[in-house]
Amino acid sequence: MELPFYKHETDIGVHEGTRQTYPTAVDVQLEKLSSHVDKLTIANLKLWERLNRNVPVTYRNVSSGTFVTGQPLMLNFGGPDQGTMWELQCLAVGGTDINVTAAGIFGLYVSGYVNKGVSPGLGSLVDGASASVGGTVVLPFTETYGGRQIVVNDSENLYVIIYNGTNGQNYVANIQVQVTNVAASSGVDISLV
Numbered sequence: 796m797e798l799p800f801y802k803h804e805t806d807i808g809v810h811e812g813t814r815q816t817y818p819t820a821v822d823v824q825l826e827k828l829s830s831h832v833d834k835l836t837i838a839n840l841k842l843w844e845r846l847n848r849n850v851p852v853t854y855r856n857v858s859s860g861t862f863v864t865g866q867p868l869m870l871n872f873g874g875p876d877q878g879t880m881w882e883l884q885c886l887a888v889g890g891t892d893i894n895v896t897a898a899g900i901f902g903l904y905v906s907g908y909v910n911k912g913v914s915p916g917l918g919s920l921v922d923g924a925s926a927s928v929g930g931t932v933v934l935p936f937t938e939t940y941g942g943r944q945i946v947v948n949d950s951e952n953l954y955v956i957i958y959n960g961t962n963g964q965n966y967v968a969n970i971q972v973q974v975t976n977v978a979a980s981s982g983v984d985i986s987l988v
Contacts (some may be wrong), residue, residue, distance in 0.1 A: 862960035883945035889935025899960035
């Protein structure tokens, strides 16, 4: 009479009489270990997703244009994606390079109102340069900013408007911002004007 749970042939490493239908204690422990490793892997992935979503990143943007007499030149950097905000870290405005002197003055604006060639007014002005060197206003202008000094929310744009430039002159502006998830930064900054 043959018993169905005993093995009759011998394989390497398997002794006769080893049960084949019931899991061994090692199999049970491996299954439990595998289950715990799967749970830890899922928890670790969730933590990495939260970390990636909430860690700020640095973003750089450049805008350029040619000045036409009688029209202010707007260099628009756009705005942050929905659910994120920008903190301006540095700005440079001028000709095509540091050694190119460009005439004019500029204003740096943060506003939800963007109309090409029309200033949103002093209520949206966050920085600008109209200081002169030797009686003549010159660019390039560079500036660095501290944390939360100039914040752009997801419904706003950041842009430079150049006034009194040289006709046909190319102007370039670039920014570096820190992009932060709004939820990670404890909410949106609101300026009441």
